[in-house]
Amino acid sequence: MRPTTLCFPVAADGRLLLGCKKRGFGNGKWNGFGGKLEPGESFRECAVRELYEEVSLLAEPEALEYMGFLDFHFTAAPAADHITYIYFVKTWTGNATESEEMEPRFFAVDQLPYDRMWQSDRVWLPRLIKGERIKGRVIFAPDGETVQSLEIKEDRQ
Numbered sequence: 001m002r003p004t005t006l007c008f009p010v011a012a013d014g015r016l017l018l019g020c021k022k023r024g025f026g027n028g029k030w031n032g033f034g035g036k037l038e039p040g041e042s043f044r045e046c047a048v049r050e051l052y053e054e055v056s057l058l059a060e061p062e063a064l065e066y067m068g069f070l071d072f073h074f075t076a077a078p079a080a081d082h083i084t085y086i087y088f089v090k091t092w093t094g095n096a097t098e099s100e101e102m103e104p105r106f107f108a109v110d111q112l113p114y115d116r117m118w119q120s121d122r123v124w125l126p127r128l129i130k131g132e133r134i135k136g137r138v139i140f141a142p143d144g145e146t147v148q149s150l151e152i153k154e155d156r157q
């Protein structure tokens, strides 16, 4: 399964930085920052690179807090299946800057734009915000959007 990352910067006041995807996969959705691992890259290295490419924030790999993983399965397009390692990061340098891929905005955690995010995020993101680490699987219906089934557990390790 294709390895990918997803990273959510958390500001000192607790707000979360999301980006509205401007093109390609997930276009128009608010999400964390991330993408596919490049050859030879670790998950953390990928998350740091994508954060910089997509929103110009520079983080140390060790500053990333691992929050769990999700397997995303696309029933009609198995080639799109991927596993995502999810991170929060609270320290970085630079200012969130719009890129060709993402328009960034900080959101209070009780005002996240779930109606314009991937459908299952409203289930698992609040758990991460509470500090829980998760592992799970999301299976998408043939339309590639609707959640067909969802299995999320707490990862106590």
Ligand SMILES: Nc1nc2c([nH]c(=O)n2[C@H]2C[C@H](O)[C@@H](COP(=O)(O)OP(=O)(O)OP(=O)(O)O)O2)c(=O)[nH]1
Pocket: 004, 005, 006, 024, 025, 026, 031, 032, 033, 034, 035, 036, 037, 072, 082, 084, 118, 119, 120, 121, 138
């Ligand atoms: N929050 C969230 N993200 C999802 C869901 N499903 C899903 O594929 N993604 C995201 C997580 C990954 O960051 C991203 C991986 O897809 P991708 O690697 O094709 O994304 P990309 O086009 O931005 O990647 P890249 O070209 O920059 O490498 O998709 C979901 O249900 N919720």
